[in-house]
Amino acid sequence: MPRRPKNSTLADTNTAPEKKRNAQLTRERLIAAAQVCFTHNSFEHVGIRDIAEKAGVNSTLIARYFGSKQGLFEEAICTQFGFPEELVANTPAEFGRALAEWALAPHPETEFKLLLALIHSAPSAVAGPLLVKYFDKRVVEPMAKHIGGEKALLRSGMIHALTLGMSVMHDVMQSKSLTKANYNAMIDLFTKLFETCLTTDFGSKKSANR
Numbered sequence: 001m002p003r004r005p006k007n008s009t010l011a012d013t014n015t016a017p018e019k020k021r022n023a024q025l026t027r028e029r030l031i032a033a034a035q036v037c038f039t040h041n042s043f044e045h046v047g048i049r050d051i052a053e054k055a056g057v058n059s060t061l062i063a064r065y066f067g068s069k070q071g072l073f074e075e076a077i078c079t080q081f082g083f084p085e086e087l088v089a090n091t092p093a094e095f096g097r098a099l100a101e102w103a104l105a106p107h108p109e110t111e112f113k114l115l116l117a118l119i120h121s122a123p124s125a126v127a128g129p130l131l132v133k134y135f136d137k138r139v140v141e142p143m144a145k146h147i148g149g150e151k152a153l154l155r156s157g158m159i160h161a162l163t164l165g166m167s168v169m170h171d172v173m174q175s176k177s178l179t180k181a182n183y184n185a186m187i188d189l190f191t192k193l194f195e196t197c198l199t200t201d202f203g204s205k206k207s208a209n210r
Contacts, residue, residue, distance in 0.1 A: 026055075029055040029056065034075075042127075074134070077114070084102055092198075096194040141153070143156040143160070159194055
């Protein structure tokens with residue numbers, strides 16, 4: 001066991017929990033600042049100094065806590081992807097409608113918008129592959145595992161393609177075709193679209209000939 005320096009006191013040891021709390025707070029502030037910065041600009045156009053300035057900390061702390069800007073991007077953006085666990089409780093017969101209601105649910109108004117961060121940084125040679133890796137691993141693959149059956153990964157991918165496309169048109173472009181549409185009519189239509197993707201014969205000749 002390493003010896004305590006002779007000039008240390010018991011009071012010095014009591015600062016350890018405080019330092020840990022401060023370190024955690026700094027990490028949280030950097031993550032929150034990065035989320036806002038990446039909401040408005042792409043990975044390449046956000047500098048570590050921009051993030052640090054918004055967080056009110058020294059830029060060297062990004063390397064200390066996250067290793068690099070890329071590490072911070074992974075923590076702040078990529079780990080936000082996730083399969084909505086609340087959907088798992090629904091029966092197969094209910095899943096399509098529950099998925100439609102989840103996809104069309106209003107988002108809370110916050111400075112951080114994951115969809116915009118995705119759009120801004122998806123073309124990046126550095127951030128783009130990270131986004132794909134995390135989105136597939138944390139969203140598409142868990143959905144595929146949950147729905148099961150033939151071509152589950154393809155069907156899951158189609159479901160999320162519909163969801164992302166709808167979100168871009170509704171939330172980003174604010175197309176009147178969706179923003180002015182009747183909510184219940186949208187739920188019914190998206191339920192049918194999702195149910196098509198959920199069927200185990202999706203993409204087969206049997207499905208195509210119906």
